[in-house]
Amino acid sequence: MRVAQLASEDDFDGWRTAARALAGARVPADQVVWQVGERAGDLFGDEAVPDAAAGAFSVPRPFVELAQSVVAHSDPERFALLYRMLLRLREQPGAMADRADPLLRRLEEMAKDVRRDMHKMRAFVRFREVETEDGPRFIAWFEPEHHIVRLNAGFFVRRFASMHWSILTPELSIHWDGATLTESPGATKADAPAGDPIEEVWRTYYGSIFNPARLKIGAMLKEMPRKYWKNMPETALVPQLIAGAQAREAKMIETARADVGGNSRVAWKALRDEAAACTRCHLYKCATQTVFGEGDVTARLMLVGEQPGDQEDLAGKPFVGPAGQVLDKALAQAGVDRATTYVTNAVKHFKFEQRGKRRIHSKPQGPEIDACRWWIDQERVLIRPPVTVALGATAARSLLGKVVTISGTRGRPLKLADGGECWVTIHPSYLLRLQDKAQAEDEFGRFVEDLQTANARVAALAA
Ligand code: URA
DSSP states (O other): OEEEEESSTTOHHHHHHHHHHHHHTTOOGGGEEEEESSOOOOTTOOEEOOSSOTTOOOOOHHHHHHHHHHTTSSOTTHHHHHHHHHHHHHHOTTGGGOTTOHHHHHHHHHHHHHHHHHHHHHHHOOOEEEEETTEEEEEEEOOOSSSOHHHHHHHHHHHTTTSOEEEEOSSEEEEEOSSOEEEEEOOOGGGSOOOOTHHHHHHHHHHHHOOGGGOOHHHHHHHSOHHHHTTOGGGGGHHHHHHTHHHHHHHHHHHHHHHHHHHHHHHHHHHHHHHTTOOSSGGGGTSSSOOOOEEOTTOSEEEEESOOOHHHHHHTSSSOSHHHHHHHHHHHHHTOOGGGSEEEESSOSOOEEEETTEEEEOOOOHHHHHHHHHHHHHHHHHHOOSEEEEESHHHHHHHHSSOOOHHHHBTSOEEOTTSOEEEEEOOHHHHHHOOOHHHHHHHHHHHHHHHHHHHHHHHHHHO
């Protein structure tokens, strides 16, 4: 029996080094015991892990990414399961493509659990301000289900770079002083302070994004498990919000347009800043930045494209490149002032293939569109546009939640889950690809008509 000793519960580097060496020496999975922390004596009369990987071999990048997440899972079997998968990859390099394989599926489920827990931490950590000798410090208490604190630390550093903060958790606490991230042992809830004025900020934010028309208590509880409620100031508002939901809905519709500008702008900025650190899918790794939607947060017309292109990725703004110019021209001809609309994309990161110095657009796939739906849903909750134009099939898929064709959906209103109307049309870049001048002119004319129709619906619904 070999004992692989790991430094901590989330010791990915330790697992990788040991697993490489063991796999190189072809040690079978059932001959390895994975142990975290101090060595607990010679239970098995054990041999150590071999020092160097004799038969080094490479593994596909998706496996490394999967392993990085799975190592943070709380299942004690995780290191052994990953090692079994590694041995399999050694024999069958294409094994990551076998989606039906029970081991791979189990590992993928575990990675999903970890990502979900990371998201919950990002969404539900609430800081309380305390005065210290060094000035104000923001302290939060959180109880993750998995070993995600280190994995998530970078997010909080980026998001609250200029604050001094601490996040206390039962296993590990992390601290940021504006320059350095440090760790200390786990804490208890009693170590964290309760209640302070910063709660008002969260209350305002939550109150302004709460849309009673979308009240789904089951879904809300799923996203925001009761376990976290006690740490979150805005949950004090929830019973009140639910109780008054219908009355509030009517009032909101009546007054929202008038007073929403201030509050929604604050909430939109908070959302945009949160999206700037998005890692919900792998696209953030190669793109320059998140390209969030922009425009009038009280807009009645939302325009949704596919994903930022090369120029949008560099500028950080949607539709500013060649497709944006076609869109602007068509909007002008349709009599729509772009400044009164909200323009966004189904996918917020540029997906491309590098060919030499050029970055060639690559179409986002279902999982990327689904991962990014989180953001467009949040934008829609905030803006509540009565009319939305889906520019192309990717936008239509994101908004309608299913694959549709443009020819099968164009020219008629489609009801969205939030009650808004969706009008599907072509993507402006389609016009750029047309070689035949006469056809391009015809298609441009149809595009302008579609925008006119959508705009007329805005007026009709407001009447
Ligand atoms: N294409 C899109 O779909 N969106 C942009 O922002 C730019 C090009």
